[in-house]
Amino acid sequence: MTTQIAMQKALSLAKEAAQMGEVPVGAVVLDENGHVLAVAHNEVEIGHDASAHAELLAMRRAAVKRGSPRLTGCTLVVTLEPCPMCAAAITHFRIGRLIYGAYDPKGGAVDHGPRLFQREACLHRPSDIISGVCERDAAQQLKEFFHQLRS
Amino acid sequence: MTTQIAMQKALSLAKEAAQMGEVPVGAVVLDENGHVLAVAHNEVEIGHDASAHAELLAMRRAAVKRGSPRLTGCTLVVTLEPCPMCAAAITHFRIGRLIYGAYDPKGGAVDHGPRLFQREACLHRPSDIISGVCERDAAQQLKEFFHQLRS
Numbered sequence: 001m002t003t004q005i006a007m008q009k010a011l012s013l014a015k016e017a018a019q020m021g022e023v024p025v026g027a028v029v030l031d032e033n034g035h036v037l038a039v040a041h042n043e044v045e046i047g048h049d050a051s052a053h054a055e056l057l058a059m060r061r062a063a064v065k066r067g068s069p070r071l072t073g074c075t076l077v078v079t080l081e082p083c084p085m086c087a088a089a090i091t092h093f094r095i096g097r098l099i100y101g102a103y104d105p106k107g108g109a110v111d112h113g114p115r116l117f118q119r120e121a122c123l124h125r126p127s128d129i130i131s132g133v134c135e136r137d138a139a140q141q142l143k144e145f146f147h148q149l150r151s
Numbered sequence: 152m153t154t155q156i157a158m159q160k161a162l163s164l165a166k167e168a169a170q171m172g173e174v175p176v177g178a179v180v181l182d183e184n185g186h187v188l189a190v191a192h193n194e195v196e197i198g199h200d201a202s203a204h205a206e207l208l209a210m211r212r213a214a215v216k217r218g219s220p221r222l223t224g225c226t227l228v229v230t231l232e233p234c235p236m237c238a239a240a241i242t243h244f245r246i247g248r249l250i251y252g253a254y255d256p257k258g259g260a261v262d263h264g265p266r267l268f269q270r271e272a273c274l275h276r277p278s279d280i281i282s283g284v285c286e287r288d289a290a291q292q293l294k295e296f297f298h299q300l301r302s
Contacts, residue, residue: 049211050220050243051202060200069201084260084267085239092201092236106272109235113272114265116235121257121264 001034003099006077007134009039010101013054014079014141017041024141027054027078029062029071032096037074038062054078055086059093070094079138081108081131087116091124098126101138152185154250157228158285160190161252164205165230165292168192175292178205178229180213180222183247188213188225205229206237210244221245230289232259232282238267242275249277252289 001009006028013026022042029037038061043052055078063069075097076090081104088109090098098110105112110129117125152160157179164177173193180188189212194203206229214220226248227241232255239260241249249261256263261280268276 044220048214048218048220050214050222050245051207051211051240052220056202060202063199063201067199069195069199069203071201083239083243084235084265085243086236088234088236088239088260089202092234094201107274109239113270114235114267116265119264123258 001028001030001036003075003077003130003133006030006036006075007079007099007101009036010054010077010079011134011137011141013039013041014138017043017054018141018145021045024145025054025078025080027058027076029058030075030077032073037065037071051085053083053086055082056089059089059095063093072096075099076126079134080104080142081110081112083107084109084114084116090126091116091122094124095126097128097130099130099133101132101134102142103131103135152179152181152187154226154228154281154284157181157187157226158230158250158252160187161205161228161230162285162288162292164190164192165289168194168205169292169296172196175296176205176229176231178209178227180209181226181228183224188216188222202236204234204237206233207240210240210246214244223247226250227277230285231255231293232261232263234258235260235265235267241277242267242273245275246277248279248281250281250284252283252285253293254282254286254290
């Protein structure tokens with residue numbers, strides 16, 4: 001699966017999340033050969049789990065599938081810039097490449113806020129980070145969700 | 152359960168973790184009345200889950216027990232200063248009080264590194280943070296574990 005197709009898959013997972021009342025964020029983990037290891041969308045409300053962000057769930061599922069807590073060489077594709085929790089988890093799981101959609105100036109921790117991968121003490125950072133992929137679609141989903149929530 | 156007894160419980164969970172080859176960190180979540188909601192130690196290797204840090208597991212278990220992703224009014228007692236992943240999760244779970252043992256100048260994110268709760272954009276920080284509780288015991292467990300790992 002190409003990165004673009006993986007992002008389309010992640011966007012469709014985000015849409016499913018919104019239909020369930022979850023913040024629309026979707027994620028896909030690909031292995032070294034571009035095969036899908038795991039997918040997820042936010043499950044915070046349904047799972048009574050504030051840590052159930054799409055990318056954290058996808059990484060956890062991928063690692064269980066691999067039988068290892070390390071996802072070396074894998075690519076994480078996610079519709080929104082990871083928060084500090086998920087960015088630090090990307091380090092713990094040793095994700096190889098990170099591709100994300102919408103920027104999150106308030107909650108993001110990759111290109112905003114604490115910029116965890118840019119810190120000297122960071123033990124592992126993805127060798128490649130591509131941001132803003134399908135940004136408009138990902139941002140639009142979030143905008144619509146929060147607009148409906150307020151109305 | 153008092154905070155001191157909860158820390159003793161967390162230290163004993165950390166000891167169990169070490170015996171299983173896991174990094175010795177233990178955590179306890181107490182509700183508003185000081186009753187234990189959940190306990191955990193690191194399960195990274197056994198669970199093939201790099202995010203399975205003691206405090207993240209304990210908060211997830213406590214939230215499921217409560218039937219809500221919010222742990223408002225609860226106290227998290229953990230033997231080591233939380234990393235950025237766990238500190239951000241403390242925000243997401245809306246933990247009321249944080250008590251931790253050993254300082255972690257390299258990996259911690261409360262009193263070291265990104266100091267997440269001190270950032271202006273932080274949406275929720277514990278109203279009380281007490282650090283260095285039983286620090287010597289907690290640090291000693293970690294020191295012994297990594298010493299044995301290297302020898």
